[in-house]
Amino acid sequence: MTNLHRSIGAAAVIPLAAVALALIFPNQQAFLAQIAITALVVLSLDLVVGFAGLATLGHAAMYGAGAYGAALYALHVWAEPLTGLIVGGLAGATIAFLSALMLMRAHGLTFLMMTVAITQILYEIVNKSRAVTGGDDGLYGIVMQPLLGVFEFDFYGRLAFWYAAVVLWLVFLLLRHIVASPFGLTARAVRDDGDRVATLGGNIFGHRVALYTLSGAIAGLAGALSAQTVQVVGLHSLSVTFSADILVMLVMGGAGRLWGGLLGALVFMMIHHYAAEIDPVRWMLFVGAILVVIVLFLPKGLFGGLEALVNRLRGRAPA
């Protein structure tokens, strides 16, 4: 297979998967939209965890900023979806940029703690600014105008799903491009040996700030999508718990690979949807055990495991 074929094939995966999912679960489109939105925020997290090698428990800060930004914009300025999406992305990027200025000289535990601190401060500010954000009631009653002036948002979440899937697809294509670009390669070089990059004249700090801001913009898009399609924004979108959830999804799928994030979000959301309603306590036990097992036995996540399996089968099959 040539590179061109490969990339066309890869680009077709998300649309095909979306059509397949829509056919298999015709009555669950709102839930499918949730999966697409979650996959988008997990992708953005992969830029920080997988490509920059930084463990964060504060990614919700940017997602929440996007969600609240888009919700406030829709409630008070203009309920048009696409400009709202851009507002959400900008909100996420702004929070990411400002926190990156503080964060990007730190690493390891210090970095982790600072991401938690920033998220908690934002959470508390939003919680206390009742007049603007609704406090712990959240913001509700967000009614969007038709998408592109034509498509109405429906009660069943059909438009929501296609809207989210298209945004996810476009961002995925963009990220595939970025990851293979000199910028993406530099990110991996900084992760693997920052000192050497610095010796070669690279601006590590600037590079990490740019990467974090990009990640924040995408997380903000996901937050905005969530606000527009669920029509409610709550404090959960800014919580450390949510940050931990998406980290689990990323690791489950496989950090450092864009496919891994998508797969992790899909599998986690599916299991959660069917298992958590039975018993939330056992669900936690399950998630914890999954994490332990993956770290010990499948360090590259489900996607890495699948890939190894496929390679092994291919190697054994007659050429």
Place this chain on the structure above:
Amino acid sequence: MYSLIASILIDGIAYGLVLFMVSVGLTVTLGLMRFVNLAHGTFAMIGGYAAATAITALGLPYGLALICAALAAGAIAYGLEIALIRRLYHRPELDQVLLTIGLVFMGIALSGMMFGNSLVPVRLPEFLRGATDLGFRQVPTQRFVPLVMGLATLIGIWLLFERTRFGIRLRATVDNPRAAGELGINTRRIYAAAFAIGAALAGLGGVAGAELLPVEPYYPLKYLVLFLAVVAVGGPGNMLGSFVAALLLGIVETAGKYLAPDFATIALYALMLLVLSWRPEGLFRRTSKT
């Protein structure tokens, strides 16, 4: 005015000493053994549950319950070190973070199943109930429990590190594991023991602080940031640093609660953020002597 300051100081110092007892093991794990353990609070919770069970179900006196708490937390930590944690000392930080978050989740779920989701009180003996008159103010007598135990921990840890053979071996092991191993020190056993001792101290802290940080299934997650903050602000590996940081954070949060309850959390996190962006290695860097 003075009585307000006195209240803040007394409560803040008691709170800070609880934080110190729980976190001192974490500073050893994080700073010296270089293992990022987000599950450390679990050991404090185990201590709390063990003591509560010993007192309520078995009818043991408070002193024996404390020993039960330390033993339970230490033994479980020792088992975990041998079964899981030992395999991750040389793996990337991210893996350590993920494994220990997994342990936190499992700990929450298991304690919820075993003890229910409500707060579990650790019943105090008669002589610790009521109030003590300090001349200018009545102080709940139980506030002295963390005070006495926290200071005892500080002295005990210092003696253990500076004055015992175990301390010498541990310091040798963390400074240069290979050389220590070649000199005949069983470095694996030293690590396991250090991990278990840290957990046992956290278990004691969980009991001593049961009034301030109530024992419940979500304990390890709820106060995780607090314990990590003590270590990060104090400088990982620096025990005296952790002591100062614990008192500082304890007093700041208590002051926040007295003066502006709405903003106590923000103040705590803002302080942490400021300190860490000003000094990413913490207030006190660990020197090689510890």
